[in-house]
Amino acid sequence: MNITTTLSQAVADALKNLYGIETDAKTIVLQDTRKEFKGDYTLVVFPYVKQARKSPEAVANEIGEAVKAALPLVEGFNVIKGFLNFEVADSYWTSFVAEKAADVNFGMAEVDPNEAPVVVEYSSPNTNKPLHLGHIRNNLLGWSVSQLLAANGSNVKKVNLVNDRGIHICKSMLAWLRYGNGETPESSGMKGDHLVGKYYVEFDKHYKEEVKHLMESGVEEEQAKKEAPLMVEAQSMLKRWEEGDKEVRALWEKMNGWVYAGFDETYNRLGVGFDKVYYESNTYLLGKELVQKGLDMGVLFRKEDGSVWCDLTGDGLDQKLLLRKDGTSVYMTQDLGTALLRHKDFGAERLIYVVGNEQDYHFKVLKLILGKLGFEWADKVYHLSYGMVELPNGKMKSREGTVVDADDLIDEMEKTAEEMSREHGKNDELSPEEQKHLYHILALGALKYFILKVDPTKNMLFNPAESIDFNGNTGPFIQYTHARIRSIVRKAGDVETLSAVSVTMNEKERGVVKTLHALPETVAAAAAAYSPAMVANYAYDLAKAFNSFYQDTPILREEDAQLKHFRVQLCVMVANALKNTMNILGIEVPERM
RNA sequence: GGCCCCGUAGCUCAGCUGGAUAGAGCAACUGCCUUCUAAGCAGUAGGUCCUGCGUUCGAAUCGCAGCAGGGUCACCA
Numbered sequence: 001m002n003i004t005t006t007l008s009q010a011v012a013d014a015l016k017n018l019y020g021i022e023t024d025a026k027t028i029v030l031q032d033t034r035k036e037f038k039g040d041y042t043l044v045v046f047p048y049v050k051q052a053r054k055s056p057e058a059v060a061n062e063i064g065e066a067v068k069a070a071l072p073l074v075e076g077f078n079v080i081k082g083f084l085n086f087e088v089a090d091s092y093w094t095s096f097v098a099e100k101a102a103d104v105n106f107g108m109a110e111v112d113p114n115e116a117p118v119v120v121e122y123s124s125p126n127t128n129k130p131l132h133l134g135h136i137r138n139n140l141l142g143w144s145v146s147q148l149l150a151a152n153g154s155n156v157k158k159v160n161l162v163n164d165r166g167i168h169i170c171k172s173m174l175a176w177l178r179y180g181n182g183e184t185p186e187s188s189g190m191k192g193d194h195l196v197g198k199y200y201v202e203f204d205k206h207y208k209e210e211v212k213h214l215m216e217s218g219v220e221e222e223q224a225k226k227e228a229p230l231m232v233e234a235q236s237m238l239k240r241w242e243e244g245d246k247e248v249r250a251l252w253e254k255m256n257g258w259v260y261a262g263f264d265e266t267y268n269r270l271g272v273g274f275d276k277v278y279y280e281s282n283t284y285l286l287g288k289e290l291v292q293k294g295l296d297m298g299v300l301f302r303k304e305d306g307s308v309w310c311d312l313t314g315d316g317l318d319q320k321l322l323l324r325k326d327g328t329s330v331y332m333t334q335d336l337g338t339a340l341l342r343h344k345d346f347g348a349e350r351l352i353y354v355v356g357n358e359q360d361y362h363f364k365v366l367k368l369i370l371g372k373l374g375f376e377w378a379d380k381v382y383h384l385s386y387g388m389v390e391l392p393n394g395k396m397k398s399r400e401g402t403v404v405d406a407d408d409l410i411d412e413m414e415k416t417a418e419e420m421s422r423e424h425g426k427n428d429e430l431s432p433e434e435q436k437h438l439y440h441i442l443a444l445g446a447l448k449y450f451i452l453k454v455d456p457t458k459n460m461l462f463n464p465a466e467s468i469d470f471n472g473n474t475g476p477f478i479q480y481t482h483a484r485i486r487s488i489v490r491k492a493g494d495v496e497t498l499s500a501v502s503v504t505m506n507e508k509e510r511g512v513v514k515t516l517h518a519l520p521e522t523v524a525a526a527a528a529a530y531s532p533a534m535v536a537n538y539a540y541d542l543a544k545a546f547n548s549f550y551q552d553t554p555i556l557r558e559e560d561a562q563l564k565h566f567r568v569q570l571c572v573m574v575a576n577a578l579k580n581t582m583n584i585l586g587i588e589v590p591e592r593m
Numbered sequence: 594g595g596c597c598c599c600g601u602a603g604c605u606c607a608g609c610u611g612g613a614u615a616g617a618g619c620a621a622c623u624g625c626c627u628u629c630u631a632a633g634c635a636g637u638a639g640g641u642c643c644u645g646c647g648u649u650c651g652a653a654u655c656g657c658a659g660c661a662g663g664g665u666c667a668c669c670a
Contacts, residue, residue: 034613044612046650056650082650083613126670163670280670307668316596317666324668331670360597361665387598388663395663424632442632454606459599459663466605470632472618473606480632488629525609537607540617551625551634593632 039085056082107519109153152527192258286337449475
C-alpha cells in the first residue's frame with residue numbers, strides 16, 4: 001500500500017482512539033513537508049483541536065506518538081505550532097527504489113484495449129488554409145491529453161473531424177479558377193495547404209475590391225457584401241457542390257487532396273496522428289433526424305417561418321436555431337449528429353472535444369440539447385476548453401498577416417536548434433542523420449514544452465524569442481538532463497539489482513526519490529484535470545532535483561558498492577520517468593546531446 | 594448591455610480540494626568546468642498575490658462588490 005494512504009489511515013485511527021473523532025481516512029490531507037523543516041509528510045492539526053479540546057501542540061504530539069507507535073515506517077515526528085511533520089524511515093524509500101528500478105514503465109498504467117474507449121477529438125482543421133500557431137496548441141494539447149489519459153489507463157481513440165466543405169473552400173476554389181493559371185503544388189513547388197491558402201487570400205483581396213467599388217457607386221455596405229459578384233459566384237459554387245456537380249466536385253477533390261498532403265506533412269513533423277478521421281462532407285447532413293425526434297418529443301419547436309429551434313431560456317440561455325427555414329442545418333445540428341455517430345461508432349465511455357474557449361457557449365448548448373433529446377450519455381461529453389494564444393503585439397489576425405505559420409515556426413525552431421547545438425559542439429561525432437534527428441527533437445521539445453507547460457485553460461502569450469530558449473524551464477533542459485543520465489547509465493554497464501537496501505541517503509537523494517515516488521499520483525491528478533501542464537511541471541521538478549543531486553554527489557566515482565548501485569538505480573529510474581513523462585507531452589528524449 | 598473566463602516579481606508562468614516565511618524560469622548581479630555532459634549547479638536582488646469588504650483559528654486560494662483585460666451573445670463554422 002502507498003505510504004500516504006497508510007499514514008492517513010493511521011491518523012484517522014489515532015483521531016478516533018484519542019478523541020473519538022470519526023473521520024474518513026480519505027478526507028485526511030497530508031501535504032509534503034516544506035523543505036525548511038525536517039520530515040516528509042505534514043498533517044495540519046488545526047481542524048481537530050476544537051473537538052480534542054487541547055492545544056494544537058498537544059494534539060499534534062499525541063497523534064504523532066500514536067502514529068509512530070502504530071507504524072514502524074514512521075521513524076519519528078516533530079511538531080511546529082499546529083503542524084505535525086512525520087519522518088518516514090529511509091528504508092521505505094530505499095526499498096521503493098529497489099522494487100521499482102527495473103520497472104521501465106513505473107507510473108504508467110497499462111491500457112485494456114477491451115475497455116470502453118475515451119474518444120478525443122482534436123485538430124479539426126478547415127481545408128482552406130494552412131495550420132498556424134493556434135492550431136499548434138490544439139494539436140499538441142489533443143495529442144498530449146490523449147497520451148496522458150492512456151498513461152492513466154484509459155483506452156484512448158484519437159479522432160479528427162476535417163471541415164472539408166463549405167463556403168470557405170469554395171472561395172479558394174473560385175480564386176484558383178480565376179487567377180491560378182493552373183498552378184499546382186508540383187508546378188510551383190509550394191506545399192499544397194499553403195497553395196490553397198494563397199488563393200483564399202487572393203479571393204479576399206479581389207472580393208474586397210468589388211465591395212469597395214459597389215459602395216462607391218452608392219450601395220450600402222451590407223448589401224455590397226452580399227451582391228459582390230465573387231461572393232455570388234462562390235455561393236452558387238457551394239450550391240453546385242451540394243447538388244453533386246461533377247466539375248465542382250472534381251476540383252474540390254483535387255484541391256482538398258493538395259491540402260491533405262500538406263497537413264499530413266505538418267502533422268508528421270509535429271508528431272501527432274489519429275485513429276480515425278471523419279470528414280464533414282460525410283457528416284454535415286447528420287443531425288436532421290435528431291431534429292425530427294426532438295420535434296416529436298416536444299423538446300424542439302417550429303416557428304411560423306418553418307425554422308426549428310430549441311428553447312433554452314429555462315436554462316438561462318437563449319433560443320438556439322437548429323434548422324433554417326429552408327430546412328438546411330447549422331453547425332449545432334451537425335455536431336449533434338456527429339456526437340451521436342461517434343457514440344455509436346465507439347461505444348465511448350467519454351467524448352472529449354479539444355476546442356478553444358471561444359466555443360464554450362456552443363458546447364454548453366450542445367450538452368444541454370443532447371440531454372433534452374434524452375441521451376443519457378450527454379454528461380459524458382467533455383469540452384476541453386483551452387485558452388487563446390496571443391502574440392507580444394496582440395492577437396493573431398489572419399487578415400493583418402500577424403499569424404504565425406506552423407511550418408515556418410517549426411523551420412525556425414529547427415534552425416535555432418542546429419545553431420545552438422553547433423555552438424556547444426558536443427555532437428560532432430554523430431552521423432549527419434543523427435544530428436538532423438537531434439535538431440528536430442530539440443526544436444520540437446522546446447516548442448511543445450513551451451506550449452504545454454502552461455495550464456491549458458489559460459490564455460497564453462507566445463513570445464517567439466522565449467520559445468526558442470533552451471535554458472531553464474524548457475524542454476531541452478529536460479532532454480539534456482536525460483541525455484546526461486543516460487551517459488552515466490551506459491558507463492555503469494550492467495547494474496546488479498539491489499538486494500540489501502541499507503544505504504543512508506543524503507538530502508539530495510531523498511529529494512530525488514520522493515519526487516519519483518510522486519509520479520503515479522501526479523499522472524492521476526493530471527489526467528483528472530486534463531492537464532499536461534501538471535506533467536510538464538513534474539518533469540521539470542524531477543530534472544531539477546536530479547541535477548542538484550548530480551552536482552555534488554559522486555555516482556560512478558562512489559567507492560561504496562552499495563551506495564554506487566543505489567545511485568545508479570536512481571539514475572535509471574529518473575531517466576525512465578523523464579522519458580515517460582516527456583512522452584506524455586509528445587516530446588522525444590535523446591540518448592546524447 | 595447579458596453571460597463566461599482571467600488579474601501572482603520588470604517579463605513568462607507554478608502555487609491541487611483554504612494552512613508554516615507566496616515559488617520557478619527569463620532578464621540583472623556573484624561564484625563554480627585538469628574530476629560521471631557547465632544546454633548544468635550554488636547564491637544575491639526583485640511582491641500591496643488588482644482594490645475593498647466578508648467567511649474562518651487561518652485567505653493568493655472561498656463569497657460579494659468594484660476596477661482592468663479577454664471571449665461570447667449569427668438562419669457563420
